[in-house]
Amino acid sequence: xxxxxxxxxxxxxxxxxxxxxxxxxxxxxxxxxxxxxxxxxxxxxxxxxxxxxxxxxxxxxxxxxxxxxxxxxxxxxxxxxxxxxxxxxxxxxxxxxxxxxxxxxxxxxxxxxxxxxxxxxxxxxxxxxxxxxxxxxxxxxxxxxxxxxxxxxxxxxxxxxxxxxxxxxxxxxxxxxxxxxxxxxxxxxxxxxxxxxxxxxxxxxxxxxxxxxxxxxxxxxxxxxxxxxxxxxxxxxxxxxxxxxxxxxxxxxxxxxxxxxxxxxxxxxxxxxxxxxxxxxxxxxxxxxxxxxxxxxxxxxxxxxxxxxxxxxxxxxxxxxxxxxxxxxxxxxxxxxx
Numbered sequence: 524x525x526x527x528x529x530x531x532x533x534x535x536x537x538x539x540x541x542x543x544x545x546x547x548x549x550x551x552x553x554x555x556x557x558x559x560x561x562x563x564x565x566x567x568x569x570x571x572x573x574x575x576x577x578x579x580x581x582x583x584x585x586x587x588x589x590x591x592x593x594x595x596x597x598x599x600x601x602x603x604x605x606x607x608x609x610x611x612x613x614x615x616x617x618x619x620x621x622x623x624x625x626x627x628x629x630x631x632x633x634x635x636x637x638x639x640x641x642x643x644x645x646x647x648x649x650x651x652x653x654x655x656x657x658x659x660x661x662x663x664x665x666x667x668x669x670x671x672x673x674x675x676x677x678x679x680x681x682x683x684x685x686x687x688x689x690x691x692x693x694x695x696x697x698x699x700x701x702x703x704x705x706x707x708x709x710x711x712x713x714x715x716x717x718x719x720x721x722x723x724x725x726x727x728x729x730x731x732x733x734x735x736x737x738x739x740x741x742x743x744x745x746x747x748x749x750x751x752x753x754x755x756x757x758x759x760x761x762x763x764x765x766x767x768x769x770x771x772x773x774x775x776x777x778x779x780x781x782x783x784x785x786x787x788x789x790x791x792x793x794x795x796x797x798x799x800x801x802x803x804x805x806x807x808x809x810x811x812x813x814x815x816x817x818x819x820x821x822x823x824x825x826x827x828x829x830x831x832x833x834x835x836x837x838x839x840x841x842x843x844x845x846x847x848x849x850x851x852x853x854x855x856x857x858x859x860x861x
Contacts, residue, residue, distance in 0.1 A: 531845050538841070539834055544589060546833050550826040551585030592619055592827065619827035623820065628831045631816060636835065638707045639805070639812035641724075645732040650739030655786070657740075658747025659779065665752065673744065680741035688734045689807035695730075702730050705809025731810050743786060750782035757781075787850050 576582045580591055595617045618628035661670045696702040703709065703726065712723050754760065755778055763773045802814035809815075813832055820828035 528845065531841060535838070535841050539837060540593075542837050543593070543830050543834055546830045547585060547589040547592070547826065550824065550829060551588075553824055588826075592830070595619065618831035621820075621825055621828050623823040623825045623828070628827050631828060632813070632831060632835060635811060635813050635816045638810065639814060642728060642731055642735065642805075642810065642812060645728060646735035646739060649732055649736035650743050651786075653736075654740045654743035655747050655783070658744040659751055659774075659782075661744070661748045662751035662755065663774065670748075674748075677741040677744050680737050683737075684803075685734060685738055686803040686807050688737060689731075689804050692730045692734050693808060703727050707811050731804055731808050734804050734808070743789075746786060746789070747782065750785055751778060754778045754781045788847050 573582075580588050583591075596619075618632070620626075621628050621631060624631055657673055661673045664670055692702075693704060696704050707724065707727055708720075709723050709727070712720055715723060757778075760773060760778060763777055764770075802818060804810065805812045805814040806818055813835070817829060817832045819825075820832070
């Protein structure tokens with residue numbers, strides 16, 4: 524297991540370099556630059572715009588900009604003039620400066636990443652808690668009325684786009700006034716008690732979680748049903764029943780543990796959907812996460828924000844796959860990585 528972890532961490536380094544290089548190249552192919560939006564203003568001097576391009580290095584070729592950015596990303600820097608010994612060492616990554624938000628990119632990620640991670644995790648947990656029991660029951664009672672109704676609802680949920688569900692959720696929140704429209708916290712969040720802050724975040728998180736979780740419920744339920752049916756027909760199930768094991772022990776101690784393995788693998792890839800899966804929901808529901816941040820950065824050609832966000836998505840994907848492999852080995856004794 525230790526060799527697997529070390530190998531994955533070593534693979535992560537060249538992968539991040541290749542991904543960041545591709546993102547930098549694609550951003551350079553887009554027409555204009557972050558300063559181009561000011562050219563439409565008649566009161567802005569052309570010489571001032573040229574000085575801005577020189578200051579930010581936008582007048583250089585894209586590969587020079589990339590290597591300059593890469594040189595400052597390393598998460599270690601030394602400040603010999605600092606007051607104390609520990610302040611001389613700075614381990615904070617420097618992903619550059621955001622032209623659009625006028626702040627450090629790392630500060631933006633620190634502000635937005637918790638909201639998106641929390642939204643993705645809660646929607647994933649909601650989907651699993653609802654979908655796994657439904658999939659197991661649909662497989663046990665195959666071709667029953669419950670099975671047919673659950674499959675019909677699953678296909679209906681898969682056919683409805685997430686942005687449409689987000690619009691319906693906004694209309695429901697506006698009509699009833701039961702839920703806030705947008706945001707991660709309320710204005711008085713800092714003045715609440717710890718329990719009040721928790722309830723405030725949960726109140727803002729409920730509707731986006733339901734919108735993201737509905738599609739996940741349908742997909743996980745169909746996968747669980749199919750895997751459960753495949754394992755029911757296996758020879759080890761016949762052997763377990765021939766030994767006189769109770770039906771509940773056969774279904775949940777043997778069949779369930781084998782049927783859930785593909786879902787554990789899929790859960791690792793769920794970390795990569797932090798950007799893609801929540802993007803439309805965050806935009807439509809005005810949820811302040813990474814997806815909304817990347818969308819605005821793409822519109823404004825804020826390359827440093829896009830590069831840093833994509834790198835964080837790749838890191839989360841690798842970490843998710845590693846955790847999924849470890850969970851598979853813990854769930855199934857037949858799986859070993861030695």
